[in-house]
Amino acid sequence: MSGTAVLRILSVGPGTTLQDGGRQGYLRYGITAAGPMDRLAHATANGAVGSGPEVTAIEVSLGGIEVTAEGAPLTVAVAGGAFAVSLGGQALVPNVALTLEPGAVLKVRAGAAGAWCYLAVAGDLAVPPVLGSTATHSRSGIGGLDGRALQAGDGLPVRPRPITALPPSRIAAPWLDRDLDRVRILLGPQADYFDAEALAAFLATSWTVSTRNDRMACFLDGPAVRHAKGHDIVSDGIAMGAIQVPGDGRPIVLMADRQPTGGYPKIATVIGPDLGRLAQMRPGSRFRFTAVSLEEAVAARRAEAALPFSAPTLEPVVRTHFTSEFLLSLNLIDGVYGQSCGQY
Amino acid sequence: MTTVDLNADLGEGFGTDRRGGDAAMPDALGAAGTARAVPEAGQDLDQGLRGTSDLGPTVAERSGPRFLDAGEAALVVEFGQSVDPALNDRVLALDAALRAAPPEGLRECVPTYRSLMIHYDPLRVSRAALVEAVETALEAGRAEARAGTLWTLPCCYEPGFGEDLDEAADRLALAPDALLRQHAGAVYRVYMYGFAPGFAYLGGLPEALAVPRRPAPRPPHPAGAILIGGGLCAVGTFPMPTGWYVVGRTPERLYAPERAEPFLIQAGDSLRFEPVDAAAFRALERRTEGGEVVARREAA
Incomplete structure (x- = not known):
């Protein structure tokens, strides 16, 4: 494979955007960082096609996407929530890598669980960076393809990386099967705006992810959290995962498209390694917050960084063609199947 | 209370704020959509009014800053809780000092009216080492009136x-x-x-x-x-x-x-x-x- 190819968007639901690792260095000018909602899934999809963890990929919303390759075959990977993936109408596993021949249609639809998945391409999605990043922030029209979500008919130019054609292969990424009923937090930075009783109630509550849930914020339904010291602060910075409690006491977790600063007290902050699992919860999901120490949060981050997401194991799931070399490579005569045969 | 149209023009993130409201506004926004995610404009305006009252920093605000964790990858260095040019000067002096000599693991700083948020990589710099770097920078930066x-x-x-x-x-x-x-x-x-x-x-x-x-x-x-x-x-x-x-x-x-x-x-x-x-x-x-x-x- 060489030259240029196009990844053509045949159909796409709302809110599907191009995201790299996010825009760095411009928060001070009011520029949102954006970047993936589920960083680990984004890195895993990229890793499966041999790309670095922060390379531009398509973040697919629950609305799904349908793509084809034009001009040359493209090797792609899909990883994230348990989406329903099919190639030419044949169902595949949710986390999968494969070579898409020109004209073949890959469909990704909302599946059993999860709210986001990532479609990565072996090669460079040739979109121009804005302020050092291709991450789309559609509210301000920055990044991605013309600063907007992807639309049917869009063609993403790709400089493919030469790669051996890959039959559909399962991406072995057990780290994406996350427990979705607890989310770890670090209290603060404005936990002192709440008294002990309110904090205890906040931690005891089984929260429900609201239907008002997008790249900017995850609204939570549950009992109101009472402020002890009022609900206005002079604006300060907002980290991803900040849980802000406005006047009505209903918490909002600020996500990838959050603004850099804000003026409501933030009772706690979701730890980095648990942002992805929160992002993957669909409206109606219930969970509790668990307060951890800074040391525990850093240890969790270290454990996440040690996962082999940048080179996940690929296991063939469906043989679309059998070469004679492949058949000869199987030791069929003595009747002993290798472990991998069980995957077919 | 008028319902705010959250989806006007650039979308909910920019299309709404608390500017048009009063004490009852948060409830109206609660009914309207994601406006609560973008509260700051209204807040800042109220604070701007307080800021013009010329009270100046309190005694506590003249002393050392507070260090607040915003998760394990962001540290807030809080100099005070009001809108005041003197506080803002201290924020900006620290920001300038850290930009001039960024500690290992520092990702990005966000100066606000009265605090500096430091985004950092906790796998490259511990909180304790970062606080120490900030304190060193404060000593170096305090004397500098930013031109x-x-x-x-x-x-x-x-x-x-x-x-x-x-x-x-x-x-x-x-x-x-x-x-x-x-x-x-x-x-x-x-x-x-x-x-x-x-x-x-x-x-x-x-x-x-x-x-x-x-x-x-x-x-x-x-x-x-x-x-x-x-x-x-x-x-x-x-x-x-x-x-x-x-x-x-x-x-x-x-x-x-x-x-x-x-x-x-x-x-x-x-x-x-x-x-x-x-x-x-x-x-x-x-x-x-x-x-x-x-x-x-x-x-x-």
Whole structure:
């Protein structure tokens, strides 16, 4: 494979955007960082096609996407929530890598669980960076393809990386099967705006992810959290995962498209390694917050960084063609199947 | 309470704020959508009013800063809890010191009215080491009074540009000319950015111009709108509905991502407006559209 190819968007639901690792260095000018909602899934999809963890990929919303390759075959990977993936109408596993021949249609639809998945391409999605990043922030029209979500008919130019054609292969990424009923937090930075009783109630509550849930914020339904010291602060910075409690006491977790600063007290902050699992919860999901120490949060981050997401194991799931070399490579005569045969 | 249209124009993130409201506003927003995720504009306006009361920092605010964790990858260095130029100076001095000699693992700093948020990589620098680096920087930075830049921005106040000037003057019981003279006669401090790309919060609006916010947002203003409301002045870089009053428009682009200098003004800089007529505005606008900077800069 060489030259240029196009990844053509045949159909796409709302809110599907191009995201790299996010825009760095411009928060001070009011520029949102954006970047993936589920960083680990984004890195895993990229890793499966041999790309670095922060390379531009398509973040697919629950609305799904349908793509084809034009001009040359493209090797792609899909990883994230348990989406329903099919190639030419044949169902595949949710986390999968494969070579898409020109004209073949890959469909990704909302599946059993999860709210986001990532479609990565072996090669460079040739979109121009804005302020050092291709991450789309559609509210301000920055990044991605013309600063907007992807639309049917869009063609993403790709400089493919030469790669051996890959039959559909399962991406072995057990780290994406996350427990979705607890989310770890670090209290603060404005936990002192709440008294002990309110904090205890906040931690005891089984929260429900609201239907008002997008790249900017995850609204939570549950009992109101009472402020002890009022609900206005002079604006300060907002980290991803900040849980802000406005006047009505209903918490909002600020996500990838959050603004850099804000003026409501933030009772706690979701730890980095648990942002992805929160992002993957669909409206109606219930969970509790668990307060951890800074040391525990850093240890969790270290454990996440040690996962082999940048080179996940690929296991063939469906043989679309059998070469004679492949058949000869199987030791069929003595009747002993290798472990991998069980995957077919 | 008027329902705010969250999905107007640029979308919910910019389309709503608490500017048009009062104490009952949060409930209205709760019914309306994701507006609560973007509270800061209204908050800042209220704070701007408090900031003009000239109380100055409290004793506690003169002492060392508080270190607050915003998760395991962001540290807030909080100098105080009010809007005050002296506090903002300390924030900016620390910011400058850290930018001059960034500690290992520092990702990005965000200066605000009264605190500095430091985004860092906790796998490369521990919180304790970062706090130590900040304390060292504070000692080095405290003595440095930052010499900001004084910017002069052309501003057209004429009808069609200062779309709400007459209305604001009426609310303030001032003649439109008097509003214009006072607005153009003031020097503003750039406290911080927030709310939208290149949206700068300016302190220093004359008290006579502290018009209350509108009860409901007006339709979107054009890019470059000079806004007043609730005791502050701002330059609106993106068209969006607003509860502030549009008193003029600058042909300068405070945010131009394709320009070599995408952002002109730094927090801590000062700014004033120079009245220009419609013909001059158009001529200057053609130059800024070509990527030229027309604002004048001088050492403050």
